[in-house]
Amino acid sequence: MQNIIQLLPDALANQIAAGEVVQRPASVVKELMENAVDAGARRIDVLIKEAGKTLIQITDDGSGMSSADARMSFERHATSKIREEKDLFSIHTLGFRGEALASIAAVAQVRLRTRQHDAELGTDIEIAGSKLTKQEVCVCPAGTTLQIKNLFFNVPARRNFLRSNPVETRHILNEFTRIALSYPAITMTLTHNDTEVYHLLAGTMEERLILLLVEEYRGKLIPVEEKTGYLNVNGFIGDPSIYKLKRGEQFFFVNGRFIKSSYLHHAVSQVYHEFIPKDSFPFYVIFLEIDPVHVDINIHTTKTEVKFDDERTIYALLQSVVKQGMSGHHQVPELDLTDQSLKETIYSSTPPPASGEVTLGQFSSMPGRTSERIPSRQNWDNFYQPPKETVEEQKGKTEEAFTLIPFQRSSSIAEPTILEQLQNTYILTEREGKLYIIHQYLAHQRILYERFIHAYKEQPLDSQQLLFPQTYTYSPSEYTAIMEAESILARMGFEVKEFGPNTIAVYGTPTEIPLKKIGEIFDQIIADIQEVGATQVPMRFVEGIARAVSLRSAVTSGQNLSKIELTNIVQDLFKCEVPSLAPNGTPSFKVISTVELEEYFG
Ligand code: ADP
Ligand code: MG
Numbered sequence: 001m002q003n004i005i006q007l008l009p010d011a012l013a014n015q016i017a018a019g020e021v022v023q024r025p026a027s028v029v030k031e032l033m034e035n036a037v038d039a040g041a042r043r044i045d046v047l048i049k050e051a052g053k054t055l056i057q058i059t060d061d062g063s064g065m066s067s068a069d070a071r072m073s074f075e076r077h078a079t080s081k082i083r084e085e086k087d088l089f090s091i092h093t094l095g096f097r098g099e100a101l102a103s104i105a106a107v108a109q110v111r112l113r114t115r116q117h118d119a120e121l122g123t124d125i126e127i128a129g130s131k132l133t134k135q136e137v138c139v140c141p142a143g144t145t146l147q148i149k150n151l152f153f154n155v156p157a158r159r160n161f162l163r164s165n166p167v168e169t170r171h172i173l174n175e176f177t178r179i180a181l182s183y184p185a186i187t188m189t190l191t192h193n194d195t196e197v198y199h200l201l202a203g204t205m206e207e208r209l210i211l212l213l214v215e216e217y218r219g220k221l222i223p224v225e226e227k228t229g230y231l232n233v234n235g236f237i238g239d240p241s242i243y244k245l246k247r248g249e250q251f252f253f254v255n256g257r258f259i260k261s262s263y264l265h266h267a268v269s270q271v272y273h274e275f276i277p278k279d280s281f282p283f284y285v286i287f288l289e290i291d292p293v294h295v296d297i298n299i300h301t302t303k304t305e306v307k308f309d310d311e312r313t314i315y316a317l318l319q320s321v322v323k324q325g326m327s328g329h330h331q332v333p334e335l336d337l338t339d340q341s342l343k344e345t346i347y348s349s350t351p352p353p354a355s356g357e358v359t360l361g362q363f364s365s366m367p368g369r370t371s372e373r374i375p376s377r378q379n380w381d382n383f384y385q386p387p388k389e390t391v392e393e394q395k396g397k398t399e400e401a402f403t404l405i406p407f408q409r410s411s412s413i414a415e416p417t418i419l420e421q422l423q424n425t426y427i428l429t430e431r432e433g434k435l436y437i438i439h440q441y442l443a444h445q446r447i448l449y450e451r452f453i454h455a456y457k458e459q460p461l462d463s464q465q466l467l468f469p470q471t472y473t474y475s476p477s478e479y480t481a482i483m484e485a486e487s488i489l490a491r492m493g494f495e496v497k498e499f500g501p502n503t504i505a506v507y508g509t510p511t512e513i514p515l516k517k518i519g520e521i522f523d524q525i526i527a528d529i530q531e532v533g534a535t536q537v538p539m540r541f542v543e544g545i546a547r548a549v550s551l552r553s554a555v556t557s558g559q560n561l562s563k564i565e566l567t568n569i570v571q572d573l574f575k576c577e578v579p580s581l582a583p584n585g586t587p588s589f590k591v592i593s594t595v596e597l598e599e600y601f602g
Contacts, residue, residue: 011130014076014106015155021103024162025052026171028108028148031100033179036060037256038081038093039144042202043187046176050193051168053159054150061143064116067123071135073112074127076102090292094257097298106130107158108151114144129154166480170530173197173477174248177212178258181251181285184208197476209236209285213249213475217242217283224286224325231290231314233321237268238283240326243276245523245552248477248530251285254295259306267319271326284322288314419566425557429570435597438589440569441557442582447572448550449583452492456542461493463508470518473503474526481529482522488545489525513553524548547583 008016022028029046036044039062049055065073072078079098082088088096104110105127115122124138152159162168169192176198180188184205190198200211210218221236238249250268252259272282296307308314418430427438455461474482479502486496493510506518513521528548529541555561561569573579573588582588 010076011106014102014130017076017099018103018107019158021099022107022151024171025056025151025168026175028052028056028104028151029058029172030175030179031095031104032056032058032146032148033176034094035100036062036144037179037183037186038095039063041143041186044189046188046190048169048172048190048192051165052148052151052172053162053165053168056148056151057145059143059145061141064119064122064143065114066116066119067135067137070112070114070123070125071132073101074105074110074125074130074132078102088298091297092255092292102130104148107153107155109149109153111147111149112144113138113140115140115142117142164484166484170477170480170484173480177477178251178253180212181205181208182253182256182258182287205285206236221283222325222328224321226317226321226324228317230294231288231317233286233288233318235284235286237286237322237325240272240275240282242283243272243280244283245280245520245527247281247527249283250281253285253287254297254306255289255292256287257297257306258304260304261306263311263315264318267315268322271319271322275326286318288318290314419563419570421561421566424560427561427566427569429566431574433594435592436570436589437592438570438573439557439582439587440559440561441554442586442588443569443573443579444554445547445550445582446576446579446588447569448554449546450576450578452546452549453543455493456488456491456546460491461510463490463493463495464511465495465508466506466515470506470515471499471503472506472519472522476502477530478502478526479504481526485525485529485541485545488542492546492549494549517553521549521552524552543583550583 021031025048029048029052033044033046036058039060041060041062043061045057045059047055047057047059069080075098077098078101079096081093081096081098082091101110106129109128110126112125112127113122121137122140122142124134124136124140125132126134152162172192173190176188176190180198180200184200184207185202187202188198188200189196198212200208203211206221206223209221217238220239220242222239223234224237225234226232235253250265252261252264268284268286269282276282290308294309296309300306418428418435420428421440422428422437425440427436427440427443429436429438451461482496482504483498489496493508493513494506495508496504496506499505504522506522509515509518525545525548528544555565555569580588
């Protein structure tokens with residue numbers, strides 16, 4: 001009998017391991033920035049060419065390495081951060097697996113220059129596809145510079161798998177932002193294709209937040225802080241006026257490490273429940289410090305998911321801290337929390353079942369959330385919204401939103417004999433002897449959604465030039481998200497162009513989309529791109545955009561509609577390919593047949 005099992009050569013083993021650690025240029029940026037932080041850097045400079053596909057260079061002024069360590073750092077399972085098993089339970093560094101450099105060197109061309117502060121000379125190493133090609137003594141600044149060229153040069157399948165430059169850049173910006181938020185005392189810069197995107201001087205957390213995110217948040221961040229023996233919490237939560245329609249500005253850090261946790265997100269968003277619309281997201285950056293014994297960060301290779309030994313306590317504490325932050329804030333008039341009621345609420349609040357799998361990214365794509373997505377206005381409108389529009393304005397808007405974009409398909413549908421609006425939300429009508437109760441908001445979303453899909457696939461929609469182009473400024477990652485969608489939006493009738501740093505100008509929109517809805521529509525698009533953008537299926541991407549636009553341009557519940565508008569909705573709905581479902585999968589109407597009625601009445 002023949003034996004066939006062999007140990008893999010190191011280079012091959014590294015390449016396989018790299019599949020997990022190095023998914024895209026952004027993973028390299030993350031790992032190398034983390035190493036720089038671990039090395040005690042006071043300054044980190046990140047330089048990127050072509051979304052990191054051709055060059056990623058990270059320079060730090062940290063400890064540097066001896067020449068033996070420099071060579072050793074590229075071995076798999078080579079780390080200076082842990083030595084024995086018990087160290088696993090007291091990790092105070094971002095890295096510890098000793099895999100990053102070995103993995104990166106397996107799939108790229110790497111050059112390392114490093115010098116310790118008390119050494120006169122440094123080390124210059126070149127390594128590509130796990131093969132050392134050069135090791136020399138060199139003159140270089142104290143600290144470390146790693147240059148990663150041509151990522152996946154030897155793994156064409158992976159290289160081809162990379163997304164467009166704007167997508168990869170967005171991932172890099174996200175990783176950079178997370179680390180920059182967590183370490184405000186380190187000066188950090190990010191340069192992309194010779195343009196300096198960020199120059200963040202060392203400073204306070206609040207300063208860093210404002211530099212990294214949006215200037216308009218100044219004065220709208222509520223500090224939160226709580227120290228218990230078990231858990232320390234600090235950070236900032238957004239005043240309810242700065243909620244966003246998009247996900248992406250919710251940050252949790254555990255011992256300096258960015259993590260995703262839908263469970264903890266729930267704890268925070270519950271508190272905001274009454275103050276911001278249900279389909280929106282509060283802003284928060286929250287740092288949790290906890291004894292490493294109580295948290296396992298080793299459940300995932302990229303370490304963005306962690307496991308706490310007592311999640312429920314953390315949930316309750318976190319919620320109490322956020323509540324306190326909100327109640328101490330003058331803009332929240334109705335939150336009256338005496339100590340006793342606070343205690344009761346915290347300890348009676350029922351967290352959802354903890355689950356490691358659901359991440360923030362999946363949150364709103366869950367089916368069956370539609371009814372919650374419709375803003376229930378009463379609670380927050382008066383506090384945080386501009387004054388209500390007059391009835392005339394609303395009517396005008398309704399008509400605008402409606403008469404838009406004639407539908408292309410032909411088959412004509414008879415005028416309904418019964419046609420009534422119920423509670424400004426439902427349309428009652430009759431069709432082929434059945435009673436239909438149509439949800440106007442969901443139905444109109446379906447109509448618009450199919451129009452936009454049709455526009456993309458078949459016949460682009462006309463764009464109406466705006467008298468005054470509208471400009472919108474975003475954060476760098478939001479901006480790249482919109483630019484990613486530029487050509488798709490063009491087919492849907494939105495004429496969008498770049499206009500200065502992180503700023504877009506909208507020159508045209510599909511006929512008669514109300515001007516004031518544009519900002520909202522774009523926020524929703526950004527939110528959806530950030531969710532769907534990571535998938536590989538182009539059509540999903542288009543659908544996400546169509547869904548976003550229809551969600552924000554449809555008539556909402558509570559709007560009074562004229563007979564003509566009701567007729568239009570009913571007729572257009574039944575011309576749709578899938579009239580019975582809103583774009584996110586919830587039913588758009590209920591039917592009651594005469595048979596059912598007869599049965600009911602015996
Ligand atoms: P890990 O960070 O998990 O230890 P890495 O492969 O990322 O594994 O790095 C291996 C080792 O190389 C680190 O433990 C550290 O000793 C050294 N190292 C890596 N990057 C730097 C740096 N920028 N400055 C100093 N030492 C570094
Ligand atoms: Mg590391």
